[in-house]
Amino acid sequence: MNTAVSSQPAAQDALNAKGSALRRYGPWALVAVIVLLPLLPLPEFWIIQLNYIGLYALPVLGLVLLTGVAGLTSFGQAAFVGIGAYTTAWLTVNLGVSPWLTLLIGLGITGVSALVIGAITLRMSGHYLPLATIAWALSLYYLMGNVDALGKYDGILGIEGLTIFGYEIGQRRLFYGLVWLFVLAASFALVRLLDSRSGRAVRALARGSQMAEAMGIDTLRHKVGIFVLAAMLASISGWLFAHFQRTVNPSPFGLKMGIEYLFMAVMGGAAHVWGAIAGAGVVKVLEDQLQVLLPMLIGTSGSYEVIVFGILLVLVLKYLPDGLWSFVDRKFARAPRKVDWHDAAALPKRAMPAAGEVLLDVQAVRKTFGGLVAVNDISFQTRAGQIVGLIGPNGAGKSTTFNLVTGVLRASGGAVNFRGQRIDGLPSRRIARLGMSRTFQHVKLVPEMTVLENAALGAHLRGRKGPLAAMLRTDRTQERELLREAERQLQRVGLGELMHEQAGNLAMGQQRLLEIARALAADPALLLLDEPAAGLRHKEKQALAEVLRGLRAEGMGILLVEHDMSLVMDVCDHIVVMEFGTHLMEGTPAEVQRSEKVRAAYLGTEH
The missing domain is CATH 1.10.3470 (ABC transporter involved in vitamin B12 uptake, BtuC)
Known part of the structure; x- marks a missing residue:
């Protein structure tokens, strides 16, 4: 038997x-x-x-x-x-x-x-x-x-x-x-x-x-x-x-x-x-x-x-x-892609900013939709080697702020500067070229592509070969370099063994980790994460926290929107609190936890 x-x-x-x-x-x-x-x-x-x-x-x-x-x-x-x-x-x-x-x-x-x-x-x-x-x-x-x-x-x-x-x-x-x-x-x-x-x-x-x-x-x-x-x-x-x-x-x-x-x-x-x-x-x-x-x-x-x-x-x-x-x-079963990139050269890396350098400077940013004020004169900064948490109740305007910073939405007022350059009004692709990468509140992957291909999509700007080179097969050296980088980032977030799996077959938590790997493949100076821990189990959250600490140690700046307060308080150096599109307060995790205004925003007050 x-x-x-x-x-x-x-x-x-x-x-x-x-x-x-x-x-x-x-x-x-x-x-x-x-x-x-x-x-x-x-x-x-x-x-x-x-x-x-x-x-x-x-x-x-x-x-x-x-x-x-x-x-x-x-x-x-x-x-x-x-x-x-x-x-x-x-x-x-x-x-x-x-x-x-x-x-x-x-x-x-x-x-x-x-x-x-x-x-x-x-x-x-x-x-x-x-x-x-x-x-x-x-x-x-x-x-x-x-x-x-x-x-x-x-x-x-x-x-x-x-x-x-x-x-x-x-x-x-x-x-x-x-x-x-x-x-x-x-x-x-x-x-x-x-x-x-x-x-x-x-x-x-x-x-x-x-x-x-x-x-x-x-x-x-x-x-x-x-x-x-x-x-x-x-x-x-x-x-x-x-x-x-x-x-x-x-x-x-x-x-x-x-x-x-x-x-x-x-x-x-x-x-x-x-x-x-x-x-x-x-x-x-x-x-x-x-x-x-x-x-x-x-x-x-x-x-x-x-x-x-x-x-x-x-x-x-x-x-x-x-x-x-x-x-x-x-x-017929799909043949996994032949792994032939382990001996490929590493892609050139971006020079990381000096520790403490201001990466993102948001100055009185405002966004209105008709008569609705979604973001009302928000200001904060993110520095190199620092994890900044952006928190607030549902509907506080956190994701809208993300979209203003990354060029998805055009600001109605105020200014956004990245590494000393004003970027509000620039399209997302130009902001990405400057060294900013992000994930999304609602996961955005290409389900029909493999996990490896989705991660390699993040390294798009690090390649130069175009369609003609692809059709003539003169892009293979670059392709191996891009896939090597994609696999490296997948290993980093714990998805290396799933790189040949179709992205649509992953669980929601794994899809969020894949989005992080894709964002890291762009070699950003500033990483924006929109609720990365949603759908993750306890051990996966612990692994994510270790990844974030490692990135901070490398000099990367991170802006984190997250509802999991234990993760936010564990990894963030500085926290900005929003309520109804407005800036409520900011400070260290300890200061935020002691704030009566924050408790009222999250739990309400007794009348």
């Missing part, structure tokens, strides 16, 4: 190892299938179908990055496909420009268009963003259909095919090779991008901008960047489409096709790179087959496949909300 029980973990480990191997080599198996397909005796019809799947997969890959990963819904991918298609069509037919040169020209026009459109629309949020993308997608569609030079709704005919060294590659097997070369290159580039410093920043966008900006990430710049990249993938698809069809007209580039691209992304798995290929393949094959089978079954013609697609989408959203590719992720 004992032998059978003891063998179960070993069997499970073997199963996990097998699943991890499948996960690791699964994409390469997919590549092998794609490469070998045209070598098989397939009918030409299916080769053409596979070409269409590849043409659809390129804009869907852009939507995976834009919508699935970053959470930015766009209905305009089809319009960017149209820009690439019409650019090459007009230039080759009217001016005789080489198709290979028109690819670059189309990418340039698409990039500029996406840059302008993205800079305007991506400042919107909620339902306004998809509505804006619908508006400009319709505008581009009607522009294509009403310009005489573009042939209006008849389009442009007589586009030449693609040639390599004078040999025309046609529309079938050789064209298949070109299409899927672009698809696979784009897929691996996106996989590499998401596994990088820039990729972590992009993945943080889906959780809102507040946390990302606090880590020093320029969220608008990253949004516009991935918007342009998604548009350029669509433009490549349009260039290929024009030379595949040998004719273009506005019909394939309208809003209907933009919705269909989103449908493919959702069907395959909007957050999975390889799901783009799966979604494009499933939708294209079903679309063609249903158009043939449904009239035979029903006995009458009509667009009944739309009804089937609607039912299918509902079923997928209910039973596989993350798409078909998520089934692969759930079926």
Whole structure:
């Protein structure tokens, strides 16, 4: 009996190892299938179908990055496909420009268009963003259909095919090779991008901008960047489409096709790179087959496949909300990241301020929301090598004060100085660059990322390599340095053994410790902690207190908002007490404990 029980973990480990191997080599198996397909005796019809799947997969890959990963819904991918298609069509037919040169020209026009459109629309949020993308997608569609030079709704005919060294590659097997070369290159580039410093920043966008900006990430710049990249993938698809069809007209580039691209992304798995290929393949094959089978079954013609697609989408959203590719992720165990950073160089550290130097100087800061005064002329200081507690009853304005200091909110009056520089009015990312890092009252993590990746997000400002370096894999030295620092901070707060776990699987107390590790990875001079002990057990609080004392000994300044008075009185050197947004008193822990005003604020007075 004992032998059978003891063998179960070993069997499970073997199963996990097998699943991890499948996960690791699964994409390469997919590549092998794609490469070998045209070598098989397939009918030409299916080769053409596979070409269409590849043409659809390129804009869907852009939507995976834009919508699935970053959470930015766009209905305009089809319009960017149209820009690439019409650019090459007009230039080759009217001016005789080489198709290979028109690819670059189309990418340039698409990039500029996406840059302008993205800079305007991506400042919107909620339902306004998809509505804006619908508006400009319709505008581009009607522009294509009403310009005489573009042939209006008849389009442009007589586009030449693609040639390599004078040999025309046609529309079938050789064209298949070109299409899927672009698809696979784009897929691996996106996989590499998401596994990088820039990729972590992009993945943080889906959780809102507040946390990302606090880590020093320029969220608008990253949004516009991935918007342009998604548009350029669509433009490549349009260039290929024009030379595949040998004719273009506005019909394939309208809003209907933009919705269909989103449908493919959702069907395959909007957050999975390889799901783009799966979604494009499933939708294209079903679309063609249903158009043939449904009239035979029903006995009458009509667009009944739309009804089937609607039912299918509902079923997928209910039973596989993350798409078909998520089934692969759930079926096979996730292989832990290979630990190859222990011999990496340590990141340069910030010079700590001199002991006793004033780090934070809050001078009569005021914040009003309409007629409500949330913070009323609060003043206090935090010095290097000092832990200052900011306490008060619920609703006293502590978190609002934190947000004023860190740039989340703009002060209505007063001034905030950090290391002698006035910072009120600066955005959070610029304040973070100066050496201030924080946690949040309500935990803000990226649940789909691992504990290690979340911690590495805090070190974003300590890296310099961008998206291109990530896609070309020239950022690996820096990446190992960032991960080494992330692991060091996780070990510091006691989460080292959980670094490969998904952050969303952690208990609340562990998530708060992870936020502290992420903040420390930024190498701050001043650390702001908003209720870090909430949800922690007694021993975890003791460990947290030791970490805070160690940071103080290193010369770091700490501003602590906390309701756990035993922790506050244990670690703080100085305490500021707030009540109803006002400064009640400040002093040492002993002075605060003796204060009748503080007791009245917390316990009330007897009348």
